[in-house]
Amino acid sequence: MTQKYMVEPDLGFINEVVGLGGDTLKKCFQCATCSVACPISPEEKPFPRKEMIAASWGLKDKLVGSADIWLCHQCGDCSTMCPRGAAPGDVLGAIRSYAINEYAQPKILGKMVNDRSKLGILTAVPAAIFAFFAFLTVFGHEFFAKIFGGEFWYHTHDGLPVPGIAASNFISSWFVDIVFVPLALGVVVVFALGLKRFIADMHTNAVQEGKTARTDFDWKEYLQATWKTLITIGKHKKFSECGENRERATAHMMVLFSFIGLAIVTGLVFIGVYFMHQATPYSQLNPIKWVANVSGVALIIGVFLMIKSRLGKKDQKSAYKDWYILGVIMVVAVTGMFTQMFRLGGVAFLSYLAYYIHLIAVFHLFAYLPFSKMAHLVYRTAAMGYQTYSGRK
């Protein structure tokens, strides 16, 4: 006997997916070519056709908590093959953006990050914070040094400014860390809360849809499976299986490993400054500088290749969220290099200006990370880990 289902479409969800770049959604006539064309779709319950049906019916809960939307690497193979121009790769990208907003709190911030008209206010906040701290560092030093002691300001043993041009003479490293350390902790908390819900939803969905035989959920085993998945992610194995956009793997890998290199550098500098009293900037001969410079250059090249690839793909849609994150990363990388180059060239004003813009861009990257496209790093890792955990091939 045929089973009856009550479908309760969420029209708001459909409209938001359309607004996030999934406006081709309604063109789909369910031929399933896309699921056959996808090089990385599982044999059992393949994507993206079933997601196209669910999205056009407005089945939000079925989609936002599904691991499958994250298994897609937006290579575009399915969109190229789609006979109706329904661009399923782009629709899945739009659903992922929706899912990021759904799991990250506060939602209002997620909406702002994805709204180009709010870029000004999102930039004005860090611009005002760092302008205030620059003012305090440059003009308030003597006054506050009497209260807190000179060392409070510049990270030197004697509390005096670093000789010559140094970023901490313009905005004390203390102030930079006062902003970024709590921010980093806040981002970890936002991600942790979002992931807790997302992992629970993925498991519920997988059990309901028969994608896994495991009805239990064991956190220890899940974390072990996710750990194993990190090797696949690091090697970009899934990217390499794509046809249309295979060259994206190189650019993506350059960006990923540059960020890892820069994170290591930041950690080492933090230890150097706070625990070993080593004031920055470091000598160009210092190995930490080598890693920083190689990572910085690789980051610029990687993002440049990504932008070039996007501009060259006329059939692949690029939404505001795509350009926003590429723009932010490019500004972070270029201003980081300019800060150093102008310092070495002895042009203090331009070095400090570049550093000021650099801090604003880094703030964008950090503070808005759980709401931007960069959040895919976390959610895709969690979904790929769940795929391994659930035994889905």
Ligand code: SF4
């Ligand atoms: S998205 Fe295109 S290829 Fe996929 S089922 Fe719909 S019409 Fe067919």
Ligand code: SF4
């Ligand atoms: S964009 Fe690529 S990975 Fe994603 S569903 Fe289409 S073919 Fe598969």
